[in-house]
Amino acid sequence: MSDQSLLRERWLPGVRELSFGGDYNPEQWPREVWAQDLDLMRRAGVNLVSIGIFSWGLLEPRPGEFDFGWLDEVIEGLHAAGIRVDLGTPTTVPPQWFWQQNPHVRPVMRDGTVLAPGSRGICCPSSPEYAEASLRITTQLAERYGKHPAVALWHVHNEYGAPVSECYCEVSAAAFRAWLQARYGTLDALNTAWGTTFWGQTYGDWSQVGAPAQSASMSNPAHRLDFARFSSDELLGCFTRERDVLHEMSPGVPVTTNFMATNCPSMDLWKWSREVDVVANDHYLTAADPRSQVGLALDADLTRSLADGRPWMLMEHSSSAVNWQPRNLAKRPGELARNSLSHLARGADAILFFQWRASRRGAEKFHSAMLPHAGENSRVFREVTELGATLWSLTDVLSSRVQAPVAILWDWESLWAQDLDWRPSVDLEPRRQVREYYERLWHDKVTVDFAHPTADLSRYAVVLAPASYLLTGEAAANLTAYVEAGGHLVVGPFSGVVDQDDAVHPGGWNGVLRDLLQVSVEEVLPLPENAGVTLTGGTRAGVWAEDLAPQDAETVLEYTDGPAAGRPAVTRRALGGGTATYVSTVLDHHALTAVLDPVLERAGVTIDRDLPWDLEIVSRHGADGSEYVFAINHAGAPVDLPVEGVDLLTGEPCTGSTKIPAGAVRVFRR
Known part of the structure; x- marks a missing residue:
């Protein structure tokens, strides 16, 4: 096994307790505050902080001229205090001199808008000037701190894909063409995959292919889907470029970047998770969600799944309110601990916040922190300190694993495809479908993993596919083998419709799943806004219906009214030792329970409804x-x-x- 493979199999080198802390930005404060910070960190039980993430302009004030004095002082102070360092490469914020020298690398939006500097995370990811500058600062940091005993982790960039994930400039378009040539080889293959005979879009030369900028009407969906793939890959290339330097110059120290599992839809994190040494995630509650604890759990379970069950890091969450939602609700007493320990329960071995000390200036001055504006004599800081003591008492939990009997399929490419324009109904929202199935199991105390449709599913008693619009032949074969081997599969509406090129499978709306499910979808029947349909037994459904033609599948529920009245709504087919259930509509809570309960029972999955839902x-x-x-x-x-x-x-x-x-x-x- 290679050194990097070994790195991925263990936790942070030398760390024998749960990690606790957050982003630390001492450059925002005078030096006399630094000593206060160290004292308060020790009091709170902090043992890991992320530093340097936004400091490129201070570390390299002029091109090729470096000033590490202040960072030396900060790292030595943290080391003396027994606090480990997650050292950032500050490549999310190019300095002002970089923008002055390279105005052409400002990202271009799909509508042609050119974004100005002054924020963070904005630069054409295909820019050779950005690549050169980011490698220069990363190399300097690695030379200076790569073997420092305080450095437990490298933190590349920050929240890739936020706020900008795509660039439509000419440099990006050229990089896109190179990506397409590597993917397809020939123009004939590209034209076939994109179906360019439709609307007369056939390409005769590679130079004719550009980024899918805003057009007069609907753009070619296959073109846009490939651009989403390309954009994720370009950002990933930015990460791996820096990671490889750090691996070479700082051997044995893991390298990561912070994902946003459910809140940054532009990155295929199944691919990204294979490239980081430790999976790390940022999560912030959605204040408008009355059951935000369920969304938190879903995000944490997805992150654990990206880590393939290994320990992962909660790199950022908030001690109280954030500052960027329409209504930023403060957390109530005890909520900070509940949020943090839910992440811990779901596999995180590090609980970190943004940020340590609340900023007095800048865009995030109203974002909460471990040490809030009210200071150490505040409820929030008392709760932070209590959490630090709690995590210390839970050291035994370190490196233990979560076991889940159920998996939900999650595929970013399918989500990208279904999110495109001109789908049959704007109300059929794939993430909402996933949330409904997940929440049903959360209430029943059933732990859930997430999986890609082509992953090994053999360890799961039940697999749910609430929204698998794009499904390849390989994935369909994988699901069939899973059922034949004794697994129990439940498929939601509008699934198995298109292939990897967003082309409809032959043989019906669910063509690639028809043989497995033994039912054909003859027509999809979106419902009017706020309309519903009734199923056998009086249960309700909404948003969507389908006209099903069963072959060798039994009818579980029928539509009793609506456009498919008298036709099957839910079917089930036995195959080998397993079953494949098809749900052709969006079920309400009670109907979903009625469908899932017999599947869970047949699979031997224990549910618990004696305890309160909450x-x-x-x-x-x-x-x-x-x-x-x-x-x-x-x-x-x-x-x-x-x-x-x-x-x-x-x-x-x-x-x-x-x-x-x-x-x-x-x-x-x-």
């Missing part, structure tokens, strides 16, 4: 056979939980039952 239960499992049960009470009333084991937060044994106070978290080892 009690979150997740387990992690140690290599020694230990089980760590996290009980997070999101309700406003105490809950009696049947449990045997030791409460790791109090050290008290529990025999039979214990009370989880409203808003509290308990962790039991058994």
Whole structure:
């Protein structure tokens, strides 16, 4: 096994406890504040901070001229205080001199707008000038700090794809053409894949192919889908370029960047996750979501899945309100701990925040921090300190793994394709479909992984595909083999419709799944806005219906009204030792329960409806056979939980039952 493979198999080198801390930006503060920060960090239990992420202009004030004095002082101070460093390469914020020298690298939006500097994360990712400058600063950092004992991790760039993920300038268009030539080889292959005979778009020379800028009407969807793939790959190339320098010059120190698993749709994180040494993620609650704890759990489970079950890092979340949503709601007492420990329960071995000290100036001065504007004598800082002590008491959880009996299919390419214009209904939202299935299982205390449609699914008793619009022949064969081997598959509406080129599969709307499901979709029947349909037994559905023609599949539920009245709505087919269920509509909560319950029962998946919905239960499992049960009470009333084991937060044994106070978290080892 290579050194980098070994790196991916273990946690941060030398780290034997859970990591706790956040982004630290001492350059925003006078030096006399730095000593105060170190004292307060020690009091809070901080042992890892991210530094240098936005400091390119200070580190290289003029091209090729470097000033590391202040950073030396910060790193030495942190090291003396016993705090490890996640050292950033500051390539998300090119200095002002870079923009002055290279005005042509400003990114161009699809509508032709050229973005000015003054923010962060904006630069044409295909720019050779940017590549040269970013490698120069990364090399300097690696030479100076690559073997420093305080550096436990390298942090490349920041939140790739946010706020800009695509550039439509001429440099990007040329890079896109090179990417297409590598993918297709010939123009004939490109024209075939893109179906350019439609609307007379056939290309006769590579120079005619450009970025799919805003046009008079709908652009070629295959063109736009490939540009989304290209854009993700270009950003990934920016990361791997810096990563390779750090691997060479700082051997043994892992390299990562911070994903946004559900909040940055422009990156294919299945591909990205294979290139980082440790998976790291940023997550912020959606204030408008009344059940944001479910969205948090979904995001954490997706991140763990990207890490293939290995420990991962929560690189950023907020201690209270953020500053960029329409209404930035402060977290209520205890919510900071519940959010943090839910991430821990779902596999994170590092809990970090943005940021350590709240900024007085700049765009994020109203964003919360571990040390808020109100200072150390504040509820938020007290809760931060309590969380640090809690994480210390949970050291035994380090390196344990989460086990999930159910997987939900998630494919960024399918999401990109379904998000394009001129789909049958704007109301059929794939992410909302995934959330509905996920939330049903969250309430039933069933832990979920996410998986790509071509991944090995053999360890899952049940696989759910709520929204698999784009599905390749390889993926369909994988799902068929899974069912034949005894797995239980549930497929949602408008799935298996197109191939990798966004071309409709032959043989019906679900052509690539027809043989597996033994049902053909003869016509899709989108419903009017806010309309619904009734199914057998009076259950309700909405948004969408389909005209199904079953072959060797039994009807589970029928439409009793609406455009498909009298036709099957849900079918099930037995194959080998497994089953394949097809759901042709968007079920309400009760109807979804009625469909999923027999599938879960047949697969031997245990559900728990005796406990309140708002009690979150997740387990992690140690290599020694230990089980760590996290009980997070999101309700406003105490809950009696049947449990045997030791409460790791109090050290008290529990025999039979214990009370989880409203808003509290308990962790039991058994």
